[in-house]
Amino acid sequence: MIVIGAGPSGLRAAGRLAAAGLDVRVLEKKSRVGANVVCTGIVGNEVFDDFGLDRGPVIEELRTVRLVSPFSTVLTYEHPRPFACVVDREKFDNALADAAVSAGAAVACDARVDGISIGRGGVEVTVRDGQGGVSRQAAAVAILATGVDFGLQKKIGLATPRDFLRGAQVEASLPGRGTTTLFFGRDVAPGAFAWSVPAGEGKARVGLLTKKDPKARLRKLLDAHFDGCPGTGEEASIRTKPVAQGLLSGTFGDRVLAVGEAAGQTKTTTGGGISYGLTCADLAADVILECFGRSSFGAADLAEYERRWKGLLQKEIVVGYYTRRMCARLSDGRIESLFHLAQTDGIVPIIREKADFDWHSGLIFALLQRLSFMKIFRDVKDRLGPVGLS
């Protein structure tokens, strides 16, 4: 087995496959696992139990969220218990790498896969090392877990996302910013939202997702709400990265499948992708092990992987995508109305009952049943057309 990409999705799949006795190599283009990841690192608390992960990389637990409207109305929501936590992504990814290595996988860094070809007898990849040396490696099956780097998928005709949000984030020393805060509004982050999330030791991660100009938008947010963001040097530099959006079909082929953000397995509401990636890595490993059991690795065998992951995630991805696009069309006035509605119309109890960090469609459907809520989305909803779940 070759796994291309040592992010959470690739490392999880590698660990599962190695634990089942397969010979697994992970090839990562960066010089070390988890280096320079652009991510806020928020995961639901269940992730640790669900995937048997150690809580060592946790730096903050989240229980309270402040929501700031376009006209500076502030809502504070306190969940009955911590619902999520912020992890150090480098430590988180390295814990997954350690688990994969303990299970018998080999993880090679400075190993960029430049080419991939699929023949009747197997998959062959071209690997370029840190010194420019080139080698070829072969395997029965390859997993593409390359995040938002879609070059290899394009080479072999696998599907790639067509829609993206643009992310920007800075981590800086911001004492007194210990409460997670979300900012909404067309002037702040058109198409999505902005955030400030505590990152331990008086630091915060301030970022946003939007349709374009994420860096300029983030600078504006920092000026407006964070005194321009103190701190200099690398720590305070803004980093950008896209987030894949929308449901993908065609995440498998002969002897190959894509997992994680490479397969568009991200929450279309918030852009989070760690937990869906881990979930789908497990499904990928299950299906690949079944294929090894039959010694049959054709597209028809691996199609089962897409059937399973869509069975779990399709509704979430489609409903979330539609909802986020509806919200993106709201004027600042209507967003403000939503804030007022939340204070007066029994919305908070619905959130308390239905909110789940990773599964959002239940809450969305419950909110959309409120007439007052639907009124805010009138005509916006009609212009987007019906949502297709099939």
Ligand SMILES: Cc1cc2nc3c(=O)[nH]c(=O)nc-3n(C[C@H](O)[C@H](O)[C@H](O)COP(=O)(O)OP(=O)(O)OC[C@H]3O[C@@H](n4cnc5c(N)ncnc54)[C@H](O)[C@@H]3O)c2cc1C
């Ligand atoms: C600003 C921002 C904030 C975010 N915050 C959160 C959050 O709070 N919570 C959350 O769940 N998600 C968040 N995300 C999304 C999250 O970071 C991704 O969904 C997640 O990292 C996807 O994991 P992955 O393993 O699929 O891919 P990645 O983590 O992107 O890993 C892919 C790996 O493949 C390697 N690679 C790529 N091409 C090659 C190649 N040709 N050869 C070898 N190696 C290769 C890359 O170097 C990388 O290490 C955020 C994203 C952004 C942009």
